[in-house]
Amino acid sequence: MKLTSAAVLALTGLYGTAFACEACAGDGESDIVLTRNVRRMQPDAQNASSLPRSPLAWGQLNFLHTTDTHGWLEGHLKEKNYGADWGDFVSFVADMRAKADLYNVDLLVVDTGDLHDGAGLSDATSPNGVLSNPIFEDINYDLLTIGNHELYINDISYEHYYNFSVHYGDRYLTSNVQIYNPNLKQFEYLGQTHRYFQTKRGINIMAFGVLYDFTGNGNDTKVIPARQMVNQTWFQAAIRTLDPVDVFVLIGHNPVRPTVSGSTLSIVYNAIRAVRPDVPIQIFGGHTHVRDFAVYDDKTTALESGRYCETLGFLSLSGLPSATYHGAVYPPGVPNPSMAAKKIGPYATTTATAALTTSTSPSSLVYFRRYLDWNRQTFMYHGIGQYVTTFDTSAGVSATQNITTTRQQLNLTTLYGCAPQTYCISCAPFLSNGSIYTILTQALSAVVVNQTRATIPRLIILNTGSVRFDLIKGPFTYDDSFIVSPFTDAFQYIPNVPYNLASQVLAKLNAGPYQKRSVEPELAARDFSFYNPSMNQQDTCVDPVVSTHGGLQKRGNIVRRQNYTVTPGYTTTDDFGTDGDDTIHSTIPYYSTPNDFQANASFPTNGSLPTAVDLIFLDFIAPNVLSVLSGLGAKYTTNDVAYYLPESFTTNSYLPLYARRYWQANVPNCPIGQGVGYNDTTS
Numbered sequence: 001m002k003l004t005s006a007a008v009l010a011l012t013g014l015y016g017t018a019f020a021c022e023a024c025a026g027d028g029e030s031d032i033v034l035t036r037n038v039r040r041m042q043p044d045a046q047n048a049s050s051l052p053r054s055p056l057a058w059g060q061l062n063f064l065h066t067t068d069t070h071g072w073l074e075g076h077l078k079e080k081n082y083g084a085d086w087g088d089f090v091s092f093v094a095d096m097r098a099k100a101d102l103y104n105v106d107l108l109v110v111d112t113g114d115l116h117d118g119a120g121l122s123d124a125t126s127p128n129g130v131l132s133n134p135i136f137e138d139i140n141y142d143l144l145t146i147g148n149h150e151l152y153i154n155d156i157s158y159e160h161y162y163n164f165s166v167h168y169g170d171r172y173l174t175s176n177v178q179i180y181n182p183n184l185k186q187f188e189y190l191g192q193t194h195r196y197f198q199t200k201r202g203i204n205i206m207a208f209g210v211l212y213d214f215t216g217n218g219n220d221t222k223v224i225p226a227r228q229m230v231n232q233t234w235f236q237a238a239i240r241t242l243d244p245v246d247v248f249v250l251i252g253h254n255p256v257r258p259t260v261s262g263s264t265l266s267i268v269y270n271a272i273r274a275v276r277p278d279v280p281i282q283i284f285g286g287h288t289h290v291r292d293f294a295v296y297d298d299k300t301t302a303l304e305s306g307r308y309c310e311t312l313g314f315l316s317l318s319g320l321p322s323a324t325y326h327g328a329v330y331p332p333g334v335p336n337p338s339m340a341a342k343k344i345g346p347y348a349t350t351t352a353t354a355a356l357t358t359s360t361s362p363s364s365l366v367y368f369r370r371y372l373d374w375n376r377q378t379f380m381y382h383g384i385g386q387y388v389t390t391f392d393t394s395a396g397v398s399a400t401q402n403i404t405t406t407r408q409q410l411n412l413t414t415l416y417g418c419a420p421q422t423y424c425i426s427c428a429p430f431l432s433n434g435s436i437y438t439i440l441t442q443a444l445s446a447v448v449v450n451q452t453r454a455t456i457p458r459l460i461i462l463n464t465g466s467v468r469f470d471l472i473k474g475p476f477t478y479d480d481s482f483i484v485s486p487f488t489d490a491f492q493y494i495p496n497v498p499y500n501l502a503s504q505v506l507a508k509l510n511a512g513p514y515q516k517r518s519v520e521p522e523l524a525a526r527d528f529s530f531y532n533p534s535m536n537q538q539d540t541c542v543d544p545v546v547s548t549h550g551g552l553q554k555r556g557n558i559v560r561r562q563n564y565t566v567t568p569g570y571t572t573t574d575d576f577g578t579d580g581d582d583t584i585h586s587t588i589p590y591y592s593t594p595n596d597f598q599a600n601a602s603f604p605t606n607g608s609l610p611t612a613v614d615l616i617f618l619d620f621i622a623p624n625v626l627s628v629l630s631g632l633g634a635k636y637t638t639n640d641v642a643y644y645l646p647e648s649f650t651t652n653s654y655l656p657l658y659a660r661r662y663w664q665a666n667v668p669n670c671p672i673g674q675g676v677g678y679n680d681t682t683s
Contacts, residue, residue, distance in 0.1 A: 057336050073403055178221065295576075490619050
């Protein structure tokens with residue numbers, strides 16, 4: 001049930017309580033790293049058993065990067081690798097900023113959009129995000145930008161305009177996104193077009209925030225195409241400023257790999273390079289839900305940091321020329337970045353290239369990038385150390401409790417049933433025992449039924465893009481209904497369609513264009529598909545790579561870890577190779593899925609085929625279905641389409657109903673599975 005405005009206001013008192021913090025003593029930089037579990041996540045979350053491979057390399061300028069969090073501020077309660085919540089992240093950011101001060105370097109925290117449509121904490125209210133955004137705001141970000149999921153619905157866009165953008169002020173960059181101001185009766189920028197600022201230690205930065213050329217926004221917002229934006233007066237003035245610019249920071253809800261269809265970051269990059277051919281440019285992207293790192297030229301790299309609070313990106317660089325910088329270039333006593341901006345991985349020999357204007361002058365820049373698993377083991381390993389000995393902060397503990405309380409107030413812990421096994425989107429063959437589409441077809445057949453037409457055979461077609469995440473063995477709650485399918489697409493139908501026509505629709509849809517809202521299938525496929533065969537054979541004692549910059553380094557800085565079994569997870573390949581994942585994992589298999597899938601019900605019990613069926617489909621794909629039928633020679637129009645069930649019964653409704661009816665074994669003590677990538681299926 002969505003919250004009313006009054007109910008939302010009644011819950012605002014949830015955010016005022018602070019709780020005492022327990023000390024978590026430990027030295028993340030000593031020879032032995034303890035694996036003590038300290039509970040500060042959500043009470044039903046699990047902590048990881050695997051530790052990172054080695055310490056992070058700190059440079060002159062360092063970044064923490066989040067993107068595509070999609071409401072997962074509670075963390076992944078049933079997956080150990082990603083069990084930390086937003087409160088743990090709040091504490092980690094505070095600890096990392098304290099470390100940056102101790103090392104006499106700069107640390108910036110950036111986000112590149114898409115804050116909801118993925119979990120109940122953000123999606124069980126109206127508008128989406130009205131209670132999760134204040135929790136998100138517990139992170140004092142230095143730079144943020146907007147995602148496409150902030151723009152589909154006008155009410156959500158205005159929530160960001162009136163509240164979120166006000167909270168972050170000039171740090172919230174929407175260089176090509178405008179919104180209609182009803183008071184002034186004109187469009188204006190939802191956030192700021194750009195930000196020029198100087199870091200704590202004197203680095204001069206010009207920053208922009210650019211959304212890809214998104215066209216599915218509501219009518220009260222505008223997305224200015226990148227090619228148009230870079231020719232606007234304000235942008236040309238910004239890149240030509242007479243103020244010193246040591247580095248341009250370009251953030252965007254935008255794929256970072258310039259060869260990916262739809263990415264517009266290279267357009268902005270080229271526009272900057274045309275005027276400032278030798279100033280470093282640092283790019284942060286998102287939208288495609290992958291871990292990726294791309295080299296544009298010897299002074300430009302781009303980092304993308306996954307999705308769903310599974311990944312935290314870390315990037316450091318040194319050798320940045322700056323007349324005003326007064327910190328350490330290569331902080332002593334810790335690893336430092338040492339990689340020049342040059343492709344060394346499989347992408348170094350790829351034939352696909354983007355038309356990039358590259359710098360030709362010598363570069364002194366060196367880089368380091370890591371993709372951190374989102375769990376307390378990771379955060380404590382990198383957060384605490386010789387001088388930062390207590391991980392949890394009062395603000396972090398308070399944020400954790402706020403999440404717990406809000407989840408209870410929203411009834412997100414309401415138990416519908418016990419999922420008997422793990423069903424995944426892509427880690428098992430389509431329609432196999434472990435495929436989520438297998439259980440969803442069963443659910444659709446069982447519960448999507450108009451009782452007045454129950455005896456009429458029916459075909460039910462859904463787009464696979466309506467399924468957002470895997471279903472993990474264990475408690476299936478109100479929250480999980482959003483996690484699996486946060487969208488509210490209703491069921492429409494055309495009655496009594498000849499079976500010889502209706503039976504051809506699925507194949508035609510699957511041969512046509514993809515219908516998912518945001519991420520193309522070939523991009524989504526990359527989430528877990530990059531694999532280095534030797535990675536899971538690495539020794540459990542890993543020596544950090546320490547550069548020779550900055551004089552003497554700390555002696556004996558070998559991190560000895562306890563032996564543990566390598567768990568399934570991300571195994572990423574990018575322009576710097578295969579060592580970017582902070583925690584070593586075994587690969588998770590990837591199997592492709594079609595555009596759409598289909599269930600049927602009430603077919604003749606003798607095995608014969610019906611003469612006609614009710615052809616049921618989501619309203620989201622109704623135009624596609626009509627187009628296919630037209631191509632088959634049928635003359636159906638929108639006048640022939642009606643709602644098969646009430647509009648309130650949506651893609652967010654059918655699995656909870658199925659769980660209440662068929663998943664009552666073991667309630668209320670549901671055994672929790674191990675997660676995606678494990679052999680967690682029933683026979």
